[in-house]
Amino acid sequence: MSPLQPVRGARDILPENILTHRHVEETLCRVATCYGYSEIVTPVFEFTEVFARTLGDTSDVVTKEMYTFLDKGGDSLTLRPENTAGVARAFISGGMAQKLPLKLFYRGPMFRYERPQKGRQRQFHQVGVELLGVQGPAADVEVIALGAQYLEWLGVLDKATLELNTLGDAESRAAYRAKLVGYYQDHREKLSEDSLGRLERNPLRILDSKDEGDKAINAGAPLINESLNDASRRFFDQVQAGLDTVGVSYTLNSHMVRGLDYYCHTAFEFVTGALGAQGALLAGGRYDGLIKQLGGPSTPGTGWAAGVERLAMLDATAPAAPRPIAMVPAGNSSDVSRRVLTLTQALRGAGFRVDLGYSGNMGKRMKRANKINACAVVMIGEDELERRAATVRDMDSGEQTEVPLDSLQSHLARYR
């Protein structure tokens, strides 16, 4: 372990990459705002109990992926592996049950102790939305439409497909689970070792196994569709009808399930083939049981989370870095440098992006102006000072204009 490298799976986001990262986050802010969602920020750590109770004792996240530690007061804390539990906790502690329906979005770092690979880090960033307090399928439709809109604004929607499934309500899910367990028990000698474990812990998970033998068995497995009660079936139909109405296309995938226990009804995932094995870009579903399970009032919820780094890897629309105006004093008269400094201060105060070098002759400063991709250079020497003017050079055309200092700001307005 060298202290001179970041902790495994953690990364610096360097200045040349931050614009894309920020663009991915800010686009979510814009889209979510259009849908009437407000931002919420919860702590990056919670009492371990918050995650242990909501994620389920058998989930991988809880059993092996959490960053858990004792603080100096002896409390067990955990760096959040996802944000839904934290939002649910905030909902309860903040007494927000009076404000339903509640439409929230968030962004920030998450932590999972996993083996890193492409598109998977131990500290990574997610954006997400949560819609609390809406019973009906309109909520699921809105949230999925928001996700599709978001990917479209990022310019990555055409690289993703929306997969949709239902897990049914508690009754349907229990019935299905029983059927599945029966089926797999009959084939248990052919199941992979991993799937034998799943059979104990989370039999639904066998459905999306990548093992070839498992896949063959899954081909004959009972479908959730056959276990849905009327209410669950109607709910799923309405979600699909709603998506048709808003023009979001999807494919049904009866083998897509959820790793976290609190999901019910709708499960969905925008997946891409462009990121190797890490295909999930944006995924979520309905979690009606979560808040009650945490000790709050029974409150339905639906939402999703998306991986910022994964989206950034696909995003082609990130804006170019803004171009500054460079101030270039000529000669080394102290009158000139004082005047350039006050002008720089005034321009910056007026909202211009202005670069003022720290040293060097004119040639050096011009080179620097070029290197930082300045759109214009404001040159001032003793000559200009006498005439109370500045020479403005457009760095693309090379054209130079002498501008009276009084009208410098209005002349530079085109570069703002």
Added chain:
RNA sequence: GUGGCUGUAGCUCAGUUGGUUAGAGCAUCGGCUUGUGGUGCCGAGGGUCGGGGGUUCAAAUCCCCUCAGCCACCCCA
């Protein structure tokens, strides 16, 4: 957590069967150019060869351990 592949300059990579002071391109910095950027020419700086140990007269090169990245599994954003 399991399995496989890979680590040489800031970046992309050369480096012969182990053999002198480890090279190139790009980038950086300086000069040609002390009131004018990009192109050009000249020059310079920059390397614990991922780290540690071992074999050997001699290791970037062979062996072991370790760290990190990548790929797949597990799982997931």
